[in-house]
Amino acid sequence: MANDPIHQFQIQKLFTVADVGGVEIAFTNSALFMFLTVGAVAAFLYFSTAGRALVPSRWQSAAELSYEMVANMLRDGAGKEGMRFFPFVFSLFMFVLFANLFGMVPYFFTVTSHIIVTFALAILVIGTVVIYGVMHHGTHFLGLFVPKGVPLAVLPLVSAIEVISFLSRPISLSVRLFANMLAGHITLKVFAGFVGSLGALGALGIGGAILPLAMVVGLTALEFLVAFLQAYVFAILTCMYLNDALHPGH
Amino acid sequence: MSFFVTEALAQESAPAPAAPAPDTTAPQTAPIEPPLDAGAPADAHGAAEATHSEVGHEAAGHGGPFPPFDPSTFASQLVWLAISFALLYLLMKRVLAPRVGSIIEERAGRIADDIGRAERLREQSDAAIASYEKALAEARSQSQRIAAEATEAAKAEVAAERARIEAQLGAQLAAAEVRIGEIKSRALAEVGSIAEETAAEIVATLSGSAPQRDEVAGAVSAALGK
Amino acid sequence: MAAPDDGTGGDGKGEEAALSERLRQLDARLGQKRSERQAAERGRSARGGMQGMGLAVRVSSEFAAGVLVGAALGWVVDYWAGTTPWGLIILLLLGFAAGVLNVLRALGKVAGPETRVRPGDGPRNGSGGDAGRG
Numbered sequence: 242m243a244n245d246p247i248h249q250f251q252i253q254k255l256f257t258v259a260d261v262g263g264v265e266i267a268f269t270n271s272a273l274f275m276f277l278t279v280g281a282v283a284a285f286l287y288f289s290t291a292g293r294a295l296v297p298s299r300w301q302s303a304a305e306l307s308y309e310m311v312a313n314m315l316r317d318g319a320g321k322e323g324m325r326f327f328p329f330v331f332s333l334f335m336f337v338l339f340a341n342l343f344g345m346v347p348y349f350f351t352v353t354s355h356i357i358v359t360f361a362l363a364i365l366v367i368g369t370v371v372i373y374g375v376m377h378h379g380t381h382f383l384g385l386f387v388p389k390g391v392p393l394a395v396l397p398l399v400s401a402i403e404v405i406s407f408l409s410r411p412i413s414l415s416v417r418l419f420a421n422m423l424a425g426h427i428t429l430k431v432f433a434g435f436v437g438s439l440g441a442l443g444a445l446g447i448g449g450a451i452l453p454l455a456m457v458v459g460l461t462a463l464e465f466l467v468a469f470l471q472a473y474v475f476a477i478l479t480c481m482y483l484n485d486a487l488h489p490g491h
Numbered sequence: 492m493s494f495f496v497t498e499a500l501a502q503e504s505a506p507a508p509a510a511p512a513p514d515t516t517a518p519q520t521a522p523i524e525p526p527l528d529a530g531a532p533a534d535a536h537g538a539a540e541a542t543h544s545e546v547g548h549e550a551a552g553h554g555g556p557f558p559p560f561d562p563s564t565f566a567s568q569l570v571w572l573a574i575s576f577a578l579l580y581l582l583m584k585r586v587l588a589p590r591v592g593s594i595i596e597e598r599a600g601r602i603a604d605d606i607g608r609a610e611r612l613r614e615q616s617d618a619a620i621a622s623y624e625k626a627l628a629e630a631r632s633q634s635q636r637i638a639a640e641a642t643e644a645a646k647a648e649v650a651a652e653r654a655r656i657e658a659q660l661g662a663q664l665a666a667a668e669v670r671i672g673e674i675k676s677r678a679l680a681e682v683g684s685i686a687e688e689t690a691a692e693i694v695a696t697l698s699g700s701a702p703q704r705d706e707v708a709g710a711v712s713a714a715l716g717k
Numbered sequence: 718m719a720a721p722d723d724g725t726g727g728d729g730k731g732e733e734a735a736l737s738e739r740l741r742q743l744d745a746r747l748g749q750k751r752s753e754r755q756a757a758e759r760g761r762s763a764r765g766g767m768q769g770m771g772l773a774v775r776v777s778s779e780f781a782a783g784v785l786v787g788a789a790l791g792w793v794v795d796y797w798a799g800t801t802p803w804g805l806i807i808l809l810l811l812g813f814a815a816g817v818l819n820v821l822r823a824l825g826k827v828a829g830p831e832t833r834v835r836p837g838d839g840p841r842n843g844s845g846g847d848a849g850r851g
Contacts, residue, residue: 247557252564264566271564272571279579286587293594295601301594308591328584336579352572355558357565361572398811405787405808405815406822413782413819417774423559474771606750613743620736 246430250354250423271358274350278343282335307335311476318480322487329369330483333362334476337418341468344422345461353471354422356415363411366479374486382489414478418471425464432457686711772823779819787812 254267289300297305311331315323337353344351352358374382386403387396432453439450558564687707694702791808795801 250558252558252561252568258567261566265563266570267567268571269564269567271568272575275571275575276578279575279582282579283582283587286583286591290591290594293597295598297594304591305595308588308595312592328580328588331588332576332580332583335583336576355564355568356560357568358572361569362576365576401811402814402818405790405812406783406818408790409779409782409786409812409815409819412786413775413778416782416785417778419559420778421774470770470774474774477771478775606747609743609747613740613747616736616740620733620740 246427246434249351249426249430252355270350271352271355274340274343274352275358278336278339278352281343282332282339285339286335307331307338314477315480315483318477319484319487323480323483326369326483330476330479333366333479334472337362337475338469338472341422341472342465344426345464345468351422351426353418354426356419359415359419360411362418362475363415366414366482367411370482370486373483374489377486378489382486385485385489410478410482414475418475421467421471425460425467429457429460429464432460683708683711683715686715775823776820779823780816783814783816783819784809784812787815 251270253270255269255273257265257267259266285300286304289298289304292298292301294301308331311334312324312327315327315330319326340352343349344354371382374385386400386407388399388403391399435453436450436457439446439453442449556562687704690711691702691704691707694707787808787810788805790812791805794804794808798804
């Protein structure tokens with residue numbers, strides 16, 4: 242198991258809940274970790290602020306820091322009106338961040354290493370953008386795809402490019418997160434496997450295992466950075482896209 | 492940790508879901524899985540994994556669908572993601588975000604308040620100092636003015652007093668002179684009568700007879716008038 | 718009369734000096750606090766390192782996503798309209814252009830659509846479109 246870098250991404254059925262039209266809905270380890278993530282986020286934000294201290298404790302200041310980071314991100318990216326989406330963006334950020342960080346714990350499942358999860362989150366973002374944009378700006382929202390000041394002759398071409406660019410947003414949003422988590426975890430696992438198998442060879446192997454071990458340590462640090470960075474990028478892009486929904490040209 | 496729980500549970504529940512689930516991919520991968528799994532390095536779990544027919548599981552890494560791309564797991568993942576994320580969103584909207592936000596707002600308000608109050612107090616103390624200095628300067632100038640006034644008044648009073656006393660003295664002097672003049676004139680007037688009496692006495696003594704009064708008076712006045 | 722006045726004046730000056738010294742300190746501290754807060758306000762809009770790394774992570778996938786979506790759309794068009802392989806070819810090219818546009822937009826070289834469609838922005842719009850097509 243330790244030597245199979247793919248094994249960590251296995252979906253394991255814990256129990257079946259329902260069977261809808263031949264599609265089995267099962268409670269899996271993935272679902273378990275989704276709920277663990279939600280629980281951890283809620284517990285972190287709830288209990289760290291239990292003191293409501295004027296001078297924050299370490300935990301409380303971590304919670305406040307994350308709150309303020311997302312709030313500033315949203316304010317800078319989407320303006321004051323964007324703040325109505327704050328719970329949404331903060332939920333997304335914390336969910337992705339905690340899911341990524343949970344993935345760093347050995348033997349834990351990484352929710353965000355599954356394309357369907359990241360894709361669903363990206364579609365949720367884009368869906369929110371489109372629905373809100375159409376609801377509040379009507380057809381004016383489509384002005385996003387029709388840049389003004391472009392000669393009529395090349396307008397279809399430019400619009401087509403704009404549409405593809407818009408459609409590529411959920412793809413880039415989801416694939417980036419998914420690919421980073423997947424690749425990072427596979428790399429970590431492979432190097433950890435080297436350490437394990439080399440260490441098993443005896444004295445010489447233990448000497449030879451030092452380099453991969455150092456690599457694993459370095460990669461782990463890098464992965465923590467990536468875990469945070471991906472959540473950050475996901476949130477900041479969400480803010481940018483929400484900005485389109487709020488201000489699709491005036 | 493969860494893996495062991497998982498497999499134990501999966502082993503128990505394996506026959507049940509395997510039979511009714513008409514998975515499209517299950518029949519394809521089912522026949523090839525036991526030999527492949529047996530040869531895999533994870534043979535400790537091979538037996539357990541082979542018994543339950545989770546498609547992505549035993550096939551992964553051995554030519555089957557790569558687990559993150561295995562469509563048979565999509566439906567359940569989506570369902571649970573929707574449920575868990577909706578739960579998180581609701582918690583965030585109702586409880587968590589207002590909670591953290593209120594703490595931050597409170598602190599920001601408190602700090603702004605404190606700084607504002609300090610600034611206000613500083614301004615007040617500035618104003619107090621300014622008014623104190625003004626009052627001090629006023630008091631100083633007033634005291635000088637009062638001193639000057641007092642000096643002037645004292646001088647004037649002294650001058651007036653002196654003038655009054657001088658005038659009084661002058662009047663007394665004048666009165667004294669008048670009295671002296673009177674006394675003198677009276678005395679001079681009495682000198683005649685005394686001289687007459689004296690002359691009459693002298694004449695009486697010398698002549699033995701008392702002279703006529705008129706004669707004496709005429710003689711005296713003639714002598715005096717000379 | 719002059720002597721006691723001088724005496725109280727000197728005493729007042731000593732107190733005044735101490736008071737003004739304390740006031741000056743308070744002033745300096747208040748100024749420091751205010752500038753700190755302003756710096757914090759400014760700092761949050763210019764978080765250089767984080768944004769730089771975020772950008773680096775973004776750019777690569779933005780381009781790939783454009784091409785990917787173009788190709789997928791092309792494939793779908795071909796599948797429904799039976800125009801193989803022209804839909805794929807054309808939309809792949811458009812996808813390439815969209816990928817380049819995505820990257821340029823991520824780098825801030827081209828105005829985003831929301832600023833581009835703002836009226837009265839003629840010349841900048843033109844250049845934006847050109848860069849997008851290039």
